[in-house]
Amino acid sequence: MGYCLDQAGFNQILNEWSKEYFVYAPKLFKDGGSFSDTDRIRYGEIHTVEEIVFDRKSDYSYKEILLPLSQTLFFFTDDMVKEADLPKKGAVILLRSCDLHAVKRLDEIYLQNGCEDYYYKRLRDRVKFILIGCQHSFENCFCVDMGTNRIDNYDAYIEMKNGEIYVDNHNDVWKPLFTTYSRRTPEVIPAYATENKTHIHIPDGITPDIAHSKIWDEYDSRCINCGRCNFVCPTCTCFTMQDIFYVDNGKVGERRRVWASCMVDGFTDVAGGGCYRKKNGQRMRFKVLHKVYDYKKRNGYHMCVGCGRCDDICPEYISFSNSINKLDAAIKEVSINAVK
Amino acid sequence: MDVNTKKMKKNAFRVTKHRGFTASRIRVPGGYLEAKYLGMIQNIAETYGNGIVNITTRQGFEIPGIKFADMPKVNELIQPIIEGLDINQEVLGQGYTASGTRNVTACVGNNVCPYACYNTSLFAKKIEKAIFPNDLYFKVALTGCPNDCAKVRMHDFGIMGMTLPQYDKERCVNCGACVKACTKKSVSALATVNCKVVRDAHKCIGCGECVLNCPTGAWTRSHEKYFRLTIFGRTGKKNPRLGEDFIKWADEASIIKIICNTYDYVKNYIDPLAPGGKEHIGYIVDRTGFEEFKKWALKDVQFPANAEINTPIYWKGIKY
Ligand code: HEM
Ligand code: SF4
Ligand code: SF4
Ligand code: SF4
Ligand code: SF4
Ligand code: SF4
Numbered sequence: 001m002g003y004c005l006d007q008a009g010f011n012q013i014l015n016e017w018s019k020e021y022f023v024y025a026p027k028l029f030k031d032g033g034s035f036s037d038t039d040r041i042r043y044g045e046i047h048t049v050e051e052i053v054f055d056r057k058s059d060y061s062y063k064e065i066l067l068p069l070s071q072t073l074f075f076f077t078d079d080m081v082k083e084a085d086l087p088k089k090g091a092v093i094l095l096r097s098c099d100l101h102a103v104k105r106l107d108e109i110y111l112q113n114g115c116e117d118y119y120y121k122r123l124r125d126r127v128k129f130i131l132i133g134c135q136h137s138f139e140n141c142f143c144v145d146m147g148t149n150r151i152d153n154y155d156a157y158i159e160m161k162n163g164e165i166y167v168d169n170h171n172d173v174w175k176p177l178f179t180t181y182s183r184r185t186p187e188v189i190p191a192y193a194t195e196n197k198t199h200i201h202i203p204d205g206i207t208p209d210i211a212h213s214k215i216w217d218e219y220d221s222r223c224i225n226c227g228r229c230n231f232v233c234p235t236c237t238c239f240t241m242q243d244i245f246y247v248d249n250g251k252v253g254e255r256r257r258v259w260a261s262c263m264v265d266g267f268t269d270v271a272g273g274g275c276y277r278k279k280n281g282q283r284m285r286f287k288v289l290h291k292v293y294d295y296k297k298r299n300g301y302h303m304c305v306g307c308g309r310c311d312d313i314c315p316e317y318i319s320f321s322n323s324i325n326k327l328d329a330a331i332k333e334v335s336i337n338a339v340k
Numbered sequence: 341m342d343v344n345t346k347k348m349k350k351n352a353f354r355v356t357k358h359r360g361f362t363a364s365r366i367r368v369p370g371g372y373l374e375a376k377y378l379g380m381i382q383n384i385a386e387t388y389g390n391g392i393v394n395i396t397t398r399q400g401f402e403i404p405g406i407k408f409a410d411m412p413k414v415n416e417l418i419q420p421i422i423e424g425l426d427i428n429q430e431v432l433g434q435g436y437t438a439s440g441t442r443n444v445t446a447c448v449g450n451n452v453c454p455y456a457c458y459n460t461s462l463f464a465k466k467i468e469k470a471i472f473p474n475d476l477y478f479k480v481a482l483t484g485c486p487n488d489c490a491k492v493r494m495h496d497f498g499i500m501g502m503t504l505p506q507y508d509k510e511r512c513v514n515c516g517a518c519v520k521a522c523t524k525k526s527v528s529a530l531a532t533v534n535c536k537v538v539r540d541a542h543k544c545i546g547c548g549e550c551v552l553n554c555p556t557g558a559w560t561r562s563h564e565k566y567f568r569l570t571i572f573g574r575t576g577k578k579n580p581r582l583g584e585d586f587i588k589w590a591d592e593a594s595i596i597k598i599i600c601n602t603y604d605y606v607k608n609y610i611d612p613l614a615p616g617g618k619e620h621i622g623y624i625v626d627r628t629g630f631e632e633f634k635k636w637a638l639k640d641v642q643f644p645a646n647a648e649i650n651t652p653i654y655w656k657g658i659k660y
Contacts, residue, residue: 031563034552036450036457036503042557060557069511069556227515228555242514244534256535258513259556265516 001175002188003167009181010049010165016177017092018047021128024065025094026058027051043093052094054160057138059313061234062095066106066123069231070258073119077252084254090126094158096134097192098141098307101148102234103129105295105303109237119257128171133159133191140308142198142321148305150192157190198308200324202292205331209338210289213330215323216281222316223280227261229287229310229320235303238262262287288323343408350475352436353411356404363404364389364414366421367436367443367472370464370482371399372451377421384417398443398479411435426465428472438473440618446482447490449501456484457501457548458565463592467499470596476606477618479574480599486526486547486568493583496621497599498570502546502589504562504646509536511558518550518559525549546589564644569595572622572655581622581657588648597641605636622655 005013017023025046032040041053042060072084095103110120131154134143143149157168168188169178230236240260245253260267263283268276277283295303310320345355353362366381381401385393390405406414415435422429422436430437444467447453449460460482467480482499483490492498514535522530529543530550537558539550546566551559566589573583587594602621609624609632610617625633630652643649 029560032557032560034554034557035454036501036548036561036565037459040557040560069513069558070509226517226553226555231513231556242535247534258535260513261515261555264555 001169001178002186003169003178003182004184004186004188005165005167005178005182007049007163007165009183011047012181013174013177014047014049018089021090021092022087023047023092023094024062025052026056026132028053049160049165052160054132057096057141057307057309057312059309060232061102061307061309062093062099063102063106063234063236065091065093066103066127067110067120067237067239067259070256071119073255073257075252075254086122086126090128091123092128092130092155094130094132096132096307097151098143098146098148098305099234100129100131100151100154101146101305102307105235105305106237108299128155130155131157131190133157134193135159135191137193137196138308140198140311140319140321141193141196142200142306142308143193144196144306145200146302146304146306149194149196150190152190157188159188159191196306198311198321200306200321201328202302202324203328203331206289206293206327207331207334209334210327210330211285212337213333215326215330215333216285218281219284219318219323220279220281222318223263223284224316225263225265225280225283226315227264228313228315229318230261230263231259232309232313234307234309235291235305236261238267262290284318284323288320288327291320292324292327341408348408348411350438350440351411351415351434352439353406354402358405360408361404362406362408362411363394363402364406364411364418365396365436365439366401366403366418367398367427367468368400368425369427369444369468370446370461371448372446372461372464374424377424380417380421384414387417388414396443399445400443426469428469430473436473438475440475441472441478442480444468444471444480444482445490445495447484449482449484453484454552455487455548457503457546457561458484458567460484460490460501463499466592467596467599470600471603474603475617476603476610477620478599478603478606486545493570493573494575495573495583496571497595497602498573498583499595500568500570502566502568503548503551504546504564504566504589505539505544505548505550506560506562507537507539508558508560511556512536513556513558515555517553517555521549521553564591566591566644567595569598571653572620572625574620574622576620578623579657579659581655584653584655585650586653587643588650589644589646591644591647594641594643594647598637601637601639601641602633605633608636 022045024043026041027044029040041058043062075082110117155171159166166188238260239257242256291304292302352365356363385403388406388410389403394402396402444464446460446464450456464482479495480497481490481492481495483492484501486500519530526547526549527543527545529540531538551561569587569590570583571586609628610619
């Protein structure tokens with residue numbers, strides 16, 4: 001059901017929610033950019049609607065709420081283990097359509113890919129999602145071609161128009177709240193991007209032979225294996241483990257899991273000094289194919305949701321969408337070579 | 341021809357090797373100039389000069405081939421440039437009213453450069469406003485970061501941008517990029533301890549490489565802008581030398597105050613017989629001793645809490 005609220009009204013609701021939830025939304029971190037006098041937009045806790053950044057894409061995704069960059073799982077000493085506490089409250093996350101589609105990917109990996117991940121599940125069970133409308137596409141978005149520009153499995157939908165907040169609520173528990181604080185109950189239809197400037201075409205007929213294509217070679221020198229493309233990605237799910245003993249007391253320690261990136265050194269290192277993808281081109285190949293080929297083979301839909309953040313952030317101006325668009329040529333190249 | 345060369349030089353006109361011809365010097369604080377002024381400079385060069393413009397080593401323009409008699413007319417034409425660049429002027433319409441304190445130079449800074457820790461052009465203009473015009477021979481230069489592209493260590497006052505890196509260990513994924521950058525490109529102030537990063541605050545020079553290289557934003561810049569102040573570098577015949585670090589983690593206000601205080605010190609101690617009234621400040625300090633300089637320079641200066649004062653300072657350099 002649709003509601004229209006003024007900012008004060010919505011802030012009342014945020015206040016009510018704060019008893020039960022931390023509310024996370026894209027917000028501006030002043031001076032938080034890499035360069036001096038530049039800001040960063042990423043997820044953080046908000047208390048008022050004024051803090052939410054509606055008109056720009058966040059540099060990093062909502063993912064870090066469900067899957068913290070560095071998460072202590074448990075503490076240990078000689079003969080005891082103590083699980084790390086859960087956050088004191090659940091979470092309400094405001095996110096765009098591509099990102100809500102990305103949640104399905106996280107769930108696939110952490111809940112449906114073999115046994116359920118305990119630490120993911122206990123956070124995930126307490127999260128509500130509010131969809132932010134996209135009145136238009138941003139630079140580098142290709143959600144339309146990925147089919148991730150629309151979604152309706154949200155708890156609520158929100159958009160800001162002329163200083164007023166329009167909400168479409170799907171969550172019955174929240175109904176009394178919206179009824180109390182809204183001014184009107186217009187019909188609210190989620191806005192979504194119908195057109196992107198960036199287009200991609202993912203060809204059928206990719207085979208493992210594509211690894212032998214020359215298209216990957218240019219990334220050997222262009223890419224600096226910094227991992228930004230993975231860290232901003234709402235669908236990258238890789239992590240690594242750290243077991244550490246505290247410096248002050250070597251008998252006590254903790255286990256953490258932290259994000260890992262298939263572009264960064266060390267990802268394919270194994271005991272005995274082996275390393276399976278040394279060159280950055282090989283890493284690029286692995287990442288691209290993971291996003292738009294092998295994940296789909298296993299799960300029936302692509303991993304990438306077309307948010308374009310990897311293109312937005314790459315310091316070397318490497319375009320992921322453009323690398324997808326080279327796959328057609330790569331297929332031809334390796335099939336001709338196979339005939340020879 | 342009867343011309344007072346002392347007055348002429350003070351008015352930023354050079355006595356050149358060509359008898360009767362002068363060159364007009366236009367100062368551009370911070371090297372930051374709206375392109376529209378180039379047309380005016382062109383006009384002066386083509387109307388009164390010989391059609392040539394020299395880009396000076398101190399980021400100004402020098403227009404040679406001007407007849408002595410045309411100096412007033414040139415001053416008329418440079419008036420809009422002086423006003424446009426907001427240069428302090430004692431007598432309106434009479435050109436520059438001093439030349440001893442040289443143009444305040446700066447690298448391009450954070451208007452363009454990713455390494456820069458602050459807006460060098462703005463700070464250069466602020467300093468220019470505080471110290472010009474003055475006949476005393478002061479050279480001030482600013483650079484955005486410790487790369488020191490502006491070679492500020494060759495100046496009386498060198499200002500180097502710094503940022504105080506802020507570490508959010510919750511965002512750190514132990515990728516090692518910051519440690520590698522600091523070790524390879526900077527001063528090895530970072531180390532990995534238990535899969536997190538530890539910064540040696542004393543070693544750190546605030547270059548910001550860690551911030552630039554961190555892919556997750558675990559390192560960010562401080563809201564406050566900080567500066568390293570190097571003093572009394574110089575070129576020249578007698579004893580050229582690099583400036584030494586005086587203050588680390590200074591702020592804008594303390595730097596401006598130190599420079600202004602130094603004018604008082606120089607006025608008091610300059611050799612009255614110095615040729616042309618010009619003496620590198622460093623030689624004065626060599627004479628009075630560093631402690632005396634410091635007493636004057638730090639008078640009423642309020643530093644940020646984390647500022648480090650390097651004292652005493654000994655300079656090296658080439659001696660003959
Ligand atoms: C009793 C014998 C073995 C045990 C207990 C064992 C255990 C493991 C474990 C725990 C991992 C996961 C490491 C990680 O993700 O960090 C792993 C990975 C792996 N193991 Fe084994 N392994 C055994 C034998 C072998 C053998 C005989 C081979 C090959 C001939 C092999 C090849 C690999 C490879 C290629 C990986 C993946 C590398 C990676 O993802 O880091 N392992 N093994
Ligand atoms: S593709 Fe770009 S963002 Fe990704 S690792 Fe390479 S250089 Fe970094
Ligand atoms: S691969 Fe790039 S475009 Fe695709 S979901 Fe990840 S960040 Fe977004
Ligand atoms: S393998 Fe690489 S691209 Fe795939 S989820 Fe992991 S980090 Fe992301
Ligand atoms: S600011 Fe520079 S010197 Fe200091 S820790 Fe970062 S990289 Fe190292
Ligand atoms: S670059 Fe950033 S994420 Fe990587 S180790 Fe340093 S602080 Fe951690």
